[in-house]
Each structure stands twice: as structure tokens, then as C-alpha cells.
Amino acid sequence: MTPEEEDIKRQPVVAMEIGSLSVSGSPRLAGADPVHVEAIVAVQGDLPPILVHRQTMRVIDGAHRIQAALRRGETTIAGRFFDGPEDEAFVLSVWLNVSHGLPLALADRKRAAERIAVSHPQWSHRRVAAVTGISPGTVAEIRRRVTGAAAPGEGRIGQDGRVRPLDSSAGRLLAGRLMTENPSLSLRQVAKAAAISPETARDVRNRLLSGAELVPARRVRGAAQPAARNTDRDRRALNLVRPGDRPEPMLDRSAVVERLIGDPALRYTDSGRNLLRLLMLHARWTKEWDTIVDNVPPHCTDVVTDLARQFADLWADFATRVGPGASVAS
Template sequence: MTPEEEDINRQPVVQMEIGSLNTSGSPRLAGANPMHVETMVAVQGELPPILVHRPTMRVIDGAHRIEAAIRRGETTIAGRFFDGPEDEAFVLSVWLNVSHGLPLALADRKRAAERIAVSHPQWSDRRVAAVTGISPGTVADIRRRVAGSFAPDSSRIGQDGRVRPLDCSAGRLLAGRLMTENPNLSLRQVAKAAAISPETARDVRNRLLSGADLVPARRTRDTPQVTAKSKTRGRNSPLNLVRNGDRQQPVIDHAVVVNRLMGDPALRYTDTGRNLLRLLTLHARWTQEWESIVDNVPPHCTDVVADLARQFASLWADFAVRVGPGQRVAS
């Protein structure tokens, strides 16, 4: 469970009159999906609480649950309130509908990105992409088309809440100098001192070792750079590059795949399914934080942590074999 979900779940659950709720303004442009509603009507017991923007009584998350409750003949539904501004309520609605439940259609996610790019021009492409479930490159295209002069020229706020410059050339050069003068510094320490991301610091270190320029030449979207690492990925890997006509486009990442699984009622509404989704979500969420975690493991714990990591990896490998195609026997 993410920190955002934990904050929401700390709010008290109350019974709300369905007739008092406003279901307009949803990021789901086509409205509720009848088949998904039918699935929820058939679910035994009370459905999870919905989320409502208290100042406007607009439903942030739970339109399908409301439709199911109406079909059941109910006049009230369990829910929690959110008291923030409307712009934040919309962002929350998009994020919740992308991260679980019936996934938003691509057109819905692109339209949501358009609105967020205008309402939150200081957000980085990656931060908007994380909320809307589309690629950062697509967000950049949308920003150029709809945001225009609203987008700040010098810096943006990333997913971790830090402000970073759009042009990190100076940071790269400073990182290179720090690594040369202090080779024992960790990537995290260099990144913090040079105001760049750990991944950028890693790239600078690799360029130093290979003798390449620390500041890479800008490349266009039409000619994406394929590294040796990307070439070695599996053919069906979510991070692999696939050809679409004359262009190469990135396939959806692990987080998007997990988000789609979270929309499956067979997983979401069973205890074992929710446990599996929590494990998968944990991996998808923290993939981008590995460098920070690695740099901050206390020296006296490294052997134990490394051994546990190998054991857990073995457990997942065994799990993959046991649930793979043709391995499970129907009961």
C-alpha cells in the first residue's frame, strides 16, 4: 500500500446518501462500464468505501461501486471524504483509477494528462506520467501541445517532490568533478551534492569510465537510444522497445502492468489476491528507489541483507515456475 493510500485509509468511513453525490467530472469519459458494474453487483458483502470530495460532493473514486449499490436497491454507501482543492481531487481521481479498479482507457489517461499539465505546470513529465499511466515521452508531447507558456522554463518538480533543473548539464559536470576528486563518494552523495538524480549520477560515472562526454548530445524522440542493457532484455519484457511503423516506442512499465492486475476483481476482492497485489505493488513502487536503498544499507548488515535478497529471489523464481502456463492442475 502506498503512503497516499495510507493517508486516505486513515480517514473515517461514513455512510453517504447516494442521492447527494455528484458523479460528474470523472476522468472516465465513457462513464461506467456495464460489465464491471455487473461483476460488483455479484460480489457478496459490502464493497470497499468510495472517496468523495467533501466541498463539492463529487465522487473521486467509486463510480462503479455507486452504480452497483443502486442496482442492489441501496440508498446509502460507505465512503471517505477528501478535503483538498479540486485540482488535487482530480489528480487523486486519476491516480486511483489508474492504480486499481477498472483501468482507464488510453484516451482517458491522455485527456487527464492534458488537464494535469495545465493545472500543475511545475510537475515533471515523469511525475505526470506516474499519475496518468502513460509514458513520460507522451506527456512531453502533450505538454508542448497544450501547456505552452504555462510550463516553467528552468525547473520542474519530480516524483520525489524535489525541484530539479530542466538542463542538468552543470550538475553533470559538477558530478564528474566530484567523482574525480573523491572516488569513494557514493552515487547518492554525488547526486545530492550536484542536484541531479542518482540515475544521472550513475550515467556520469559510466561516461567517466568510458571516456565519453559527461553531457550527452540531445536526441530526438524519433531516434531513441538503445543501450546494450535494453538490447539484452527479454523479447516480451515490459521495458523492451518495440517497433511501431518507422518509430520505436517503449512498452508499458512494470507499474502499469501491476495496475492492470489491480483492476481484476478475482484478485482485488479476495484475501489471497490482495496479498499478491500488495507484494507486486511493493516491487513496482520501489524499483526506482533501489539505488538509494543500496547506498544506505549499513555495512554491518550487508551480508545478511544480500543473503535474504538471494533467498527471496529464489522464492519468486519458484513461484514463477509453479504458476506458469501448464504448471497448475485444475481442482
Template sequence: MNIEEQSVVEVELDSLNSAGSPRLSGESPEHVHVLAAAQSPLPPIVVHRATMKVIDGFHRVKAARLRGAETIEARFFDGDEAEAFVLAVRLNVRHGLPLALADRKRAAERIIASHPQWSDRRVATVTGVSPGTVGDIRKRTVPGRTPESRRVGQDGRVRPLDGSAGRMLAGELLAANPGLSLRQVARAAGISPETARDVRNRLHNGDDLVPRQCRRKTPAVLVAAREDFTEELLARRPELVAQGPSQRSGRSRTDIAPDRAMLVKRLKADPALRFTETGRNLLRLLALHTLRKEEWDAIINNVPPHCTDIVADLARQFADLWSEFAVRIKDDVAQIG
């Protein structure tokens, strides 16, 4: 809503409510006297229609009273009180007597409370403080609060607070259906097409889907954010996840079953494995067995004859260890269930 487009009307000064100013120390008497002494008409004030609270123009109201006026020109705002406060801060930061730094920080604290989904940069734009200061205020005022997985930016678009969840979901989609376009993956996972491209390249190279410098959240938070994205994906694009991998890619089940490399890559995208030492050890062990058939054949054909007995015996021992491993993890899951 552009307040400048609203029509100007005359309102009685006695009908106005002056409570709720974003200025902690109140209005400046010097500024009021300067406005009162000026010969030019006072610019229209902004008033919250539902409560008649002055949103912008506290000094002008007092100056009008000093002039002996009974009415003042005003434009009405029809949003709720939280929106009215945001508008009051935005207008008082941009023109007139600027808000003091303490006023702007207090305003940021109040807007964080009323609009927790807003990004630090969006709050900073309204209040005239830096995004870093807004972030510090958020940490101080809501220390025990579970962080939101997404926030609304200045342009009104919803973005993930941590892109890790979107990257992991994109990795799952690409692994299950390599034929998806980057734009489809980006839209479904809530990331940019360029990020989707990076995920595809990392998946192809067997690298971690989330760059080390982007890992800012604990595994628990990443899992929660990933679940949020998956729920949204189910609602928006059920055809991408409701079908099985063989249906999505057009390949038969027998073609997909031996694709161990793809399965290991999907496991690499799971934070429960990547962010623990035992999980990383397991991923390294599994990665050793993702060689293609022709690569295994090449190894077998090049085992020196004098080593075949030892290698074969070790292979059987390792196979027994993996078999025991498979049985034990199944039993542990059954006991937990």
C-alpha cells in the first residue's frame, strides 16, 4: 500500500491518539517550535484509521496545536497495528527528524517480535540499522526460540534460512530423476537454478551437496528444514515424489537395482550421516563398493596369481562382516521399533 496515493482529509486534533511513537524520548520541543513558526502549511500526517493513532507526524500535530489549529490534514492507513508500527518506523527513518539509533534498535526488536518471519535484511531496511545488528538483536531477544527454516526477504519472496535443506532435497530429486531440468529442481526445492546446477555437479562428482562454508546449522535443524521442504514439495509437485524412481525415469526396476553409486550418493546427502564421524566412516566404506562391473572385472583380472588366495580369503571375511553388519542393523531397528 502506497500511503502517498491515499486521499487527504481534514481530521480534528482532539480525535487523534498520540500513543505508540517509535521515539523513546518523545518529540523534540525545538523541532516542534521550528515547524510552528514556519509560514508554510504542514504536510499531511498519517493516521491509523482503526485506532486513530498517529503513525507519522507527531511533531506536526504538536506544531498545529501551537498554531491554534483545531484540525490537520491527514491520510489514513487501514492495516493492523503491527503493520502501522512498521510504517511509522519506515516513514520516520526516511524523512523529517530522523530516529535516534536507540529508537531504531528498539523498533527493530519490536518488528522482530511481530514479524519473526522477516529476514534480517528486510528488518534492517525498515529500521535503518545494519543486517548484522538486526541479527544480534534477534539472538538476544529470542535466545531459546527454534529458528525458522525460511524467511521473507525484501522482495516478498520466501527463502530458506539455510540453503542446506534445499540442496539436499535437490540432490534427492536429481538422483531419482536425472532428466529433471534445473529450473524444475530449483522451483521444487526452493533454491536458485544456479544452486541446482552446483548440486547436480556435486552429485555427479560424488562431493558433499552442501559446501563446508554453508554448514551453519546443527543436523537436527537441517533435518527439520528438509522435512519442511519435502512437505511443501508434496503439496506443490506430487508427481515428482509420488512415483517410484523407475516410473519417473522410464527405466526398469532391474536397471536401477544395481545402481549402488546412486544410492550411496543419496546417503551422502543425509545430514545424519555426513555430520557425524561414524556416519562419514560408513559412507567411506560404502563408497569403496560403488565401482562399475567393468572396473571390478579389471581388478579381478589384474590380481597377481601369488596373491589370489589371500585376496579371496579377505574378500570372504569382509563379505561375512558385511552380512553380520546387515543383520545387526536390521535387528537394532526392530528392537527400537
């Protein structure tokens, strides 16, 4: 569970009059999806609390649950309040609708990125991308064309809350020197000392090994080519791959997990939520494997290795028991 989710969970649950709530300003431009509403109506038992912006009574998360409650003939619904600026409420609405439930359409996420790029100009491309569920490259393209989206000062705030310079040339050169003088330093240690991201530190290490320039030349020609790749990446994230396309495995896994999160049969049951938590851990942390491997303390390697193999065996047994052809207990 993320810190944001923990903060939300700490808020008390209260009964809210559905008639007092507003669903205007939602990042979902097309409104509620009738099929998803029907799926929620069919779920037995109480629905999870919705989230509402206290100052405006606008629904941050739970528009589909409200429609389902109305279909059931209910006039009140369980919910929690969020206290904060409207801009933060919108960011929270986008993040929640991207991270669980029925995924936002690509057009909705791009429109949300435009709004967030203007309201939070100090945020990095990656931080906006993490909230909206699109690639950092697409965020960069959006930011370039949106009026007033330029970041103030010389840096932007990343996902970890740290301010990093827009030009990482000095950090790359420092990282290269640190790696040359201290080969035993981990990527995370180098990244922290040089004030760059671990991903940038990894790129510097690869360039050192290959003999390439530590600071890549800025691309001027063919600027449309990265945009095309970003478009393909966003299509894969929505599972809109055309026949003949070759999807990237990690993105496909993330997209599959996103679709499972939107399945009420999993999301609204205890066992289903436990399974989703396990799958989300793998989907969200796959890109961090190298960093995790680099930072396993030497005295823990034997124990961690043994545990990893045991957990791999558990997943293999799980796949065998739930996969096609698995026997059903009588």
C-alpha cells in the first residue's frame, strides 16, 4: 500500500447522501461505463467506500459505485472525505482511476496530463507519467505544446520528491568519475552522490563499459520518431496492440494486471484483493530488479537466494493448480 493509500484509509468512513454529491470534473470524459456499473451491481455485499472532496463534494473516486448504488435503490453510500486543494483532488482522482478500477482511456489520461502539467509545472515528466499512466516521453510532448507548462527554475521534482536539474550533464560526468575511481559503488550510491536517478546512473555505467560519450547528444532531427514509439507504448498499455505488433513483455504484464484490478470479482473480495496485491508488487517493481540486486547486502545473499527459489516454486505450483486442465476439488 502506498503512503497516499494509507492516508486515505486513515480517514473515517461516513454515510453520504448520494444526492449531495457531484461527479463533474471527472477525468473520465465519457462518463460512467454501463457494463462496469452492471458488473458492480452484481457484486454481493457492501461496496468499498468512495472518496469525496469535502470542499466541493465532488467525487474523486467511486462514480461507478454511485451508479451501482442508485441501481440498487440506495440513497446513501459509504465514503471518505479528502481535504485539500482542488488541483490535488484532481491529481488524486487521476491516480486512483489509473491504479485501480476501470482504467482511464488513453485520451482521458492525455487530457489529464495536460491539466497536471499546467497545475504542477515543477513536476518531472516521470512524476506526471506515474500519475497519468502514460510514458514520460508522451508527457514531454504534451508539456512542449501546452501553454504555461514550462517548469520554473532549473529543476523539477521527481517521483521520490527530490529536485533534480533539467540538465543532467554535470551529474553524468560526476557519476562517470565516481564509477571510475570507486568501481565497488552501487548504482544507488552513485546516483545519490551525483544527484541523478538510478536509471541515469545505469546508463552512465553502460556508456563507460562501451566507451560511448557519457552525455548523449541531444536529438534534433527525427524528433517525430520518439513520439511514434511513445504512441505505440501507450497503445500497448491499453492492450490495443494490432495484429503483427510485437508488444514489450513488461508493459504487457502491467496492462494485464491493470485489467485484473478493474474486475469486481477480484477487487471486491478479500482473496481477490490479496491476489491483486501480490501481482501488483511484481508488475510495479520489475523495472527495479537491477537496483534491488545491486543492493542486496553480501551477508544476506544466501538467505535471499533460497527464499527467491522457494517463492518461485510456490508461484509455479500456483500456476499448475489454477491453470487450464487443473483438477477441481470436489
